[in-house]
C-alpha cells in the first residue's frame with residue numbers, strides 16, 4: 001500500500017496509526033460485537049470515549065476544571081454565529097481582528113447578530129500578509145470579547161504571539177490547534193473544526209471558561225446555547241460520535257508521541273525546511289507573507305509564472321503528492337503541513353522545490 005502524500009488544507013491527512021486502530025476496531029469495538037458507529041451515545045463504552053477525549057484535550061492544553069470541553073456539529077462556520085448569539089448582547093460591541101477569509105466571515109456573522117467592530121484589518125492591496133501586534137489594534141473599551149483567527153489557512157499567516165487584551169479573548173484555532181504548547185489560559189473560548197489538525201470533519205471542539213460561560217445569554221434556542229452543551233456534557237442530543245472517537249484517537253497519538261513539545265519540534269522542522277528552500281531561492285519562490293507572520297501549518301508561495309505553478313503542482317501529482325494548489329481566491333501554491341503530516345513527506349516536497357528551482361530557475 002502506498003499512502004498518498006496528502007497536503008490538502010482540510011479535510012486533511014490523519015495519522016496512519018490512528019487509521020489502523022480504527023480499522024482494527026471497526027467490526028468489534030471493545031467486545032461489543034459492533035462498531036463504535038453503531039453504539040448508543042448513552043452506552044458506557046461510548047461514554048468512556050467521550051470523556052477521555054475531553055480529558056486528554058484538557059491535559060494537552062494544560063487547563064484545569066475552570067474550562068469545559070464541548071463537542072458540536074455545524075463546523076467552525078457555525079461558531080461564527082453561535083459565538084455572537086451567546087455573547088454579543090444588546091448595547092455591546094465585539095472586537096474582531098481581521099486577518100483573512102475566515103475572520104471576514106466571522107465578523108460578517110457577528111454583524112448579523114449584533115454590533116461588531118474591526119479592531120484591526122491587515123489587508124493590504126487585496127492581500128493578507130501578516131497578523132497584527134497589540135499596538136496595531138484599535139480595541140473597544142469594555143468590548144464583549146476580542147476575536148482572532150490564530151492561523152490563516154488561506155493566507156498562510158499565523159500569530160506567533162497573541163495581543164494583550166483585558167476583555168475575553170476568543171480564538172478560531174481550526175487550523176492550528178495543538179500545533180505547539182500555548183498558554184491556553186490566555187483564552188476564554190477556543191474553537192476548532194476537527195478536519196484540519198484534530199481528525200475528520202463532523203465535529204467542532206470548543207473550550208470555554210467558566211466565567212465566560214456565566215456571561216452567555218439565557219433563553220437562546222437549546223442547540224445554539226453553550227450552556228446547553230456544557231450543562232449536558234455535549235450529550236443533549238446525539239453527538240457526532242464517530243468524529244469524536246477519531247479526535248480522541250488523535251489526542252492519544254499526540255500524547256504517545258511526546259505531547260505538544262515534541263509536536264512543536266517536528267512542526268518547526270517541517271516549516272523551516274520549506275521556508276529554508278524559499279529563502280535560498282528568493283528569485284524563484286516568492287512569499288506573499290511577512291517573515292514574522294509565517295504559518296507553520298499552511299506554507300504558501302508563488303513561482304515566477306502561473307504556468308510554472310501548474311507544472312509544479314503536476315510534478316507533485318506525478319510524485320504522489322496532492323493538495324499543493326493554493327486556494328482559488330489567492331492562487332499560487334500551498335503546502336498544508338498539519339500535525340499528522342510526517343517529516344518525510346515535507347522532505348519530499350522540499351526536495352522537489354529545490355529541483356524545480358535548479359532546473360527552471
Ligand SMILES: *Cc1c(COP(=O)(O)O)cnc(C)c1O
Nearest residue numbers: 075076077102153172174175193
Ligand atoms: C476551515 C476553517 C474554517 C471553516 O471550517 P468549517 O468547519 O468548514 O466551517 C474556519 N476557520 C478556519 C481558520 C479554518 O481554517
